[in-house]
Amino acid sequence: MFMKDPVTLAFINLYGILGGMEDLCSLSPEAKERISSLPGGKPLTVGFTVKNGPAMTLSFTAQGCTARIGDGPCDIRLPFSGCEKFNGLMDGTVTPIPSKGFTKLKFLTHTFTKLTEILEHYLRAPPDVSDPEFFSAGTVIMFFVIARTISQIGNHDSIGRFTASNIADGTIVLSIAGGPKAAILVKDHHLTTSREVPENYHAIMEFESLDLARQLFDGKVNALACVGQGLISMRGNLGMLDNVNRLLDRAAVYLT
Numbered sequence: 001m002f003m004k005d006p007v008t009l010a011f012i013n014l015y016g017i018l019g020g021m022e023d024l025c026s027l028s029p030e031a032k033e034r035i036s037s038l039p040g041g042k043p044l045t046v047g048f049t050v051k052n053g054p055a056m057t058l059s060f061t062a063q064g065c066t067a068r069i070g071d072g073p074c075d076i077r078l079p080f081s082g083c084e085k086f087n088g089l090m091d092g093t094v095t096p097i098p099s100k101g102f103t104k105l106k107f108l109t110h111t112f113t114k115l116t117e118i119l120e121h122y123l124r125a126p127p128d129v130s131d132p133e134f135f136s137a138g139t140v141i142m143f144f145v146i147a148r149t150i151s152q153i154g155n156h157d158s159i160g161r162f163t164a165s166n167i168a169d170g171t172i173v174l175s176i177a178g179g180p181k182a183a184i185l186v187k188d189h190h191l192t193t194s195r196e197v198p199e200n201y202h203a204i205m206e207f208e209s210l211d212l213a214r215q216l217f218d219g220k221v222n223a224l225a226c227v228g229q230g231l232i233s234m235r236g237n238l239g240m241l242d243n244v245n246r247l248l249d250r251a252a253v254y255l256t
Contacts, residue, residue, distance in 0.1 A: 004254055007053060008156040010083035012254050013090045014054040015069060016149040017123070020141050021058050024119050025065040027137035031118050034111050038062045044107060047074030047100075053083040060111075076101030076108055127214050139214045140180050144195075146217060147174055147182035149251040150244065151191035157254075163246045164189045170202035172240050176213045177206055184244060203236030205244065219252065 024031045038044055043059035043066070055071040077100035080086040088094030098108065122138040123145065129135050154164035164186070172184040175197075183201065185192045207213040208231045215221045216232075223245065226232040234241050 002253055005157055006083045006087055008152060008160070009254060010050055010053045010086050011152040011156050012149050012251075013087060014048055014050070014056050016145050016152055016255075017090070017119070018048070018056070018058065018116075019067045019148055020119055020123070020145045021065045021115060022067050023137075023141045023144055024115065024122065025060070027140060028118055028122065029133075031115055034114055034118070035060055035065070036062050038111075044104065045072075045074040045076070046108070046112060047071065047077045048080070048086070049077065050080045050086045051082050053080070053086060060107075074100070076104050127218065129211070135214070136210055139176075139210045139217070142217050143174075143176060143180050143213060144182060146248070146251055146255070147184070148193045149255060150184060150247045151193045153247045153250045153254065154189075154191040157250060160247055160250050161189075163243050163250075164191055167191075167240055167243045168202075168237070170237065170240060171198055171200075172236075172244050173197055173201045173204040173206075174244075175204060175206040176210055177208055179210055179213075186240075201236070203238070203240045203244075204234070205241055206233045206235075208232065223248075 025035055038061055043061045045057050045059040047057045049055045049071050057068050057072045057074050059066045059068070076098055078096045079099050080089070080096070085094055089096055098105070122141050125138070127135050127138065153160035155161070167186050167189060169186050169188065172186070173181060174184065175181045181197045183194045183197045185194055207216065212221070212226065212231050216223060216226065223232060227234060
């Protein structure tokens, strides 16, 4: 049985999954309603710091959410003594104790908790093609979660690091035709996911449609077969794409 590395999982949980708050707050009507009463100027910021692990701040206003990797100024700070403790927050077995922001606990226990429930619904609920807005939003949110997860696998998972060691410096683009794009930037075998896709890149993997991407994410279609059928287009440095596919397979294990 595959055992998930707790450090890798913590980076995925924070950067990959909770980083999805950005897309959730811009795409989900329920999430927009939850943050609509927040001040539109100065953001309310929640900081997560994990000892020997990741750190990130989530800044919320009535207009949306911004995720920033790293520790920084915040209104509510949630420290965790280790990666296992933070992973416990994500699976519901650990209740966080803020070290800062006790006067803003209502936001944490009501608004933020509800947002995490909405995010989980978009990521875990079966795709409802009869509700095109929900289907589209959920697929886009999932696309960026997976794109960020690929980098965390390549940087922290033991097998993922070996795969990343075989990727030359450069940029790999992931794309859904007519939809979202993300860039995987490789420098000295370290991977970074970016929403900013450069004009020039070394390789691209493009899914024919949102529907195809969602079927692939849900494990309902075989990627190799889709390539053979022309439903997934792969152009540029095929060696880079082959290794990204390996990381994608590994990501699927952590996200299930």
